[in-house]
Amino acid sequence: MASRDPDSATLADQLRLTRMSLAGMLLKPGRDADAHREKIEQLTETKEDLEKRIAAKLKLAPLKPATTSATPNRLRAALPDGAVFVDLYRYVYFEQDPKVKGKKGERRAESYIAFVLRKDKPAIRVELKEAKPIDDAWAAWRKAITTDRYDEKAERKAAAKFAELVWEPIRKQLPDQVRTVYLAPDGKLAQVPWGALDGKKADTVLLDEHAVCLVPHGPWLLERLEQKTEKLTGSTLLAYGGVDYDRGPAAVLKPRDDVRGPLLSEKRRIKWSDLPGTAKEQAAIIALAKKALKDKPIARSGRDANTKQIEEDLPKARYAHIATHGFFADPEFRSALQADPKLFEYRGFGERRGGARSPLVLSGLVLAGANRLGEDAAPDHGIITAEGLIGLRMEGLELAVLSACETGLGESGGGEGVYGLQRAFHVAGCKKVIASLWKVDDAATQALMTLFYRNLWEKKLDAAEALRQAQLTIYRNPAAVEVVKKRGADFTESDLPEVKPGAQRKHAPTAHWAAFTFSGVRQPKTTPGN
Numbered sequence: 015m016a017s018r019d020p021d022s023a024t025l026a027d028q029l030r031l032t033r034m035s036l037a038g039m040l041l042k043p044g045r046d047a048d049a050h051r052e053k054i055e056q057l058t059e060t061k062e063d064l065e066k067r068i069a070a071k072l073k074l075a076p077l078k079p080a081t082t083s084a085t086p087n088r089l090r091a092a093l094p095d096g097a098v099f100v101d102l103y104r105y106v107y108f109e110q111d112p113k114v115k116g117k118k119g120e121r122r123a124e125s126y127i128a129f130v131l132r133k134d135k136p137a138i139r140v141e142l143k144e145a146k147p148i149d150d151a152w153a154a155w156r157k158a159i160t161t162d163r164y165d166e167k168a169e170r171k172a173a174a175k176f177a178e179l180v181w182e183p184i185r186k187q188l189p190d191q192v193r194t195v196y197l198a199p200d201g202k203l204a205q206v207p208w209g210a211l212d213g214k215k216a217d218t219v220l221l222d223e224h225a226v227c228l229v230p231h232g233p234w235l236l237e238r239l240e241q242k243t244e245k246l247t248g249s250t251l252l253a254y255g256g257v258d259y260d261r262g263p264a265a266v267l268k269p270r271d272d273v274r275g276p277l278l279s280e281k282r283r284i285k286w287s288d289l290p291g292t293a294k295e296q297a298a299i300i301a302l303a304k305k306a307l308k309d310k311p312i313a314r315s316g317r318d319a320n321t322k323q324i325e326e327d328l329p330k331a332r333y334a335h336i337a338t339h340g341f342f343a344d345p346e347f348r349s350a351l352q353a354d355p356k357l358f359e360y361r362g363f364g365e366r367r368g369g370a371r372s373p374l375v376l377s378g379l380v381l382a383g384a385n386r387l388g389e390d391a392a393p394d395h396g397i398i399t400a401e402g403l404i405g406l407r408m409e410g411l412e413l414a415v416l417s418a419c420e421t422g423l424g425e426s427g428g429g430e431g432v433y434g435l436q437r438a439f440h441v442a443g444c445k446k447v448i449a450s451l452w453k454v455d456d457a458a459t460q461a462l463m464t465l466f467y468r469n470l471w472e473k474k475l476d477a478a479e480a481l482r483q484a485q486l487t488i489y490r491n492p493a494a495v496e497v498v499k500k501r502g503a504d505f506t507e508s509d510l511p512e513v514k515p516g517a518q519r520k521h522a523p524t525a526h527w528a529a530f531t532f533s534g535v536r537q538p539k540t541t542p543g544n
Contacts, residue, residue: 022071029064030405032057037375037399084233090131092239094536096193099131100184101232104145104201126180126203130187131232138187142180149202151176156205160452164523170212173524177211181220194478194536195224198231205451207528209485221486225478228533230437238535251303252331254324255296256315257338259286259385259396286384291456292337295417298464299335306471320382321398329407333415335463339380340418340450342434373433374400379418400438409443413470413477417463419453436533446477446534458526461498462488476537481530488527492520 036057039050089099104126111119126142142148155172158165180203188195197208209221220226229235293315303311312331314323319338328334377400384396394402408414416435436447448466462484469480488494491510 019071022068025064025068025071026405029061029068030402032061032064033401033405034394036061037401038394040375084236086129086131086137086232089232089236089239090133090135090137092236093131093133093196094194094239095133096191097133097196097536098188098192098194099196099198099229099232099235101129101131101198102200102203103127103129104203107144126201128180128184130184132189135189140183140187142183145201148176148179151179152202152206156452159207159210159524159528164525166521166523169524173211176206181208181211185214192224195226196229196235196535197226198229198235207451207524207531209482210524210528219486219489221482221489225482225536226532227478227536228436228531229535230440230533234440235535243537249307249309250331250333251300251307251309251311252314252327252334253296253300253303253311253337254314254319254335254381255289255337256293257289257319257380258316258382259288259339259380261317261383261386286339286380289338289456291460292417295337295456295460295463296335298460299467302464302467302471303333306467317382321392321394321396321402324379324381324398325402325406328403328411328414330410332410332412334411334413334444335415335417336379337417339384340416340435341378341380343376374404374438376400377434377438378402379416379435400433400435403435404438404441406442408439411439411442411444413446413448414439414444415463415466416447416449417459419450440533446532448477448481448530448532450529451531452525452529454529455495455526457495457498458488458522461494462527462530464498477534478532478536481532485527485530488522490521492522492526494522495526 036054039054039057093099104124107121107123107125109121111121113119124145126145126148128140128142130138130140132138151172155169155176158169158172195208199206208226209219211220213219213222215222229238296313296315300311300313303309312327314327324336378397381396381398383392386392386396416439434449436449439447454462465484465487466480469475469483470477473480475483487510494510497510
């Protein structure tokens with residue numbers, strides 16, 4: 015994209031259009047399933063061929079020799095003091111009964127394993143055993159978190175059961191005074207709010223002990239730790255909110271045959287509801303930015319908050335706050351769209367179908383005009399997928415906050431990490447991403463984001479610590495949400511009710527504060543509580 019070579023620019027444009035068309039077709043059922051799959055495979059081959067041609071055209075640096083490639087030893091040496099890396103991996107455990115030959119003597123079980131890396135110490139392997147009990151324990155905990163009638167006792171019991179299977183075996187391998195846990199989750203474990211697990215002491219959570227930073231995978235963490243810290247000069251905030259999903263952009267391009275929009279079915283459609291709380295959230299953050307950054311924010315709402323505009327805006331910003339609908343097309347979601355399930359099969363050993371070879375199409379952001387149909391709809395139907403975002407230049411974007419439901423979810427890559435919006439922003443150059451694991455109450459989100467940005471801009475905390483402190487404040491002050499409803503974003507911590515000494519402390523529901531996760535690498539010499 016940075017090349018001035020016109021041939022390279024042409025190839026890049028062809029790649030962008032191919033990605034858009036592929037994203038649309040993967041989530042739109044075809045009348046003839048076989049012909050549809052064949053077209054998907056053709057587009058996938060075209061996309062991958064264009065990527066190879068671009069790489070050859072630009073003469074990109076060859077792969078480094080194995081002696082200098084990313085290794086656990088290099089990562090251990092690069093880890094800062096007080097930091098550990100926990101790599102979670104889902105795999106098939108295989109065992110052959112020596113007394114029974116052939117398949118009859120085989121035992122296979124989906125399992126989880128963890129590898130713990132500490133600075134200048136040998137790697138530790140922690141067998142977490144079969145995946146089903148772990149996945150079931152997480153499903154029970156998530157149900158307890160997101161239920162309409164919150165029961166703290168039942169929720170903590172479910173959290174403890176999950177921790178017993180996963181976190182407690184890992185915790186035993188962590189050195190004392192760990193300040194930062196870098197975590198690369200896999201499978202269902204990518205959906206877990208790790209900071210909400212119980213702490214070692216009574217009446218505490220894991221966030222009281224550590225900042226939890228998600229990373230796509232170990233080599234990515236190593237690359238970021240070894241990079242020289244870049245000083246970003248800009249301070250522009252880009253804020254999206256109050257999106258009009260019913261009215262399209264002011265200028266709608268006519269659909270082209272080779273570009274189809276996702277999330278449309280001839281028999282069913284997805285209807286995106288208005289989110290009035292996002293406009294208040296946007297206004298509050300803009301007010302904070304004007305005061306703290308001494309810069310004029312870029313604000314987009316209504317019809318202006320569209321896909322074409324966000325493609326132009328993101329490369330110009332240092333901070334991006336995007337408050338809108340997000341989606342992750344899990345199997346149930348794809349079923350509602352009547353998308354072909356065979357397109358997303360992953361058979362292991364590198365054998366993937368078209369959809370499994372483009373997993374970033376399954377996550378996206380919903381923008382203006384997404385509810386429009388027919389000739390009035392934009393070619394992309396108001397949807398920008400992670401596949402589309404990955405093609406933008408975001409090297410100057412220090413932080414993206416995806417204040418939308420399920421923006422932290424993604425498709426498991428079969429041991430290659432999770433593919434979703436967070437990964438797309440990182441690959442496009444964004445340094446840090448905050449995203450959500452479930453739909454969060456409007457007032458709770460507004461309270462959390464207000465505290466977060468004050469911590470970030472006024473208290474000068476790094477983004478991971480700013481989020482951690484904001485989440486702990488909400489956790490310890492369940493009245494914060496009601497205060498925000500009454501006072502709005504002008505509230506301060508002094509407005510929160512004072513807890514009398516000796517009184518039994520109450521906690522906010524986990525659903526109100528633990529949904530948002532931080533993905534990225536912390537600034538050097540940063541410790542919780544500084």
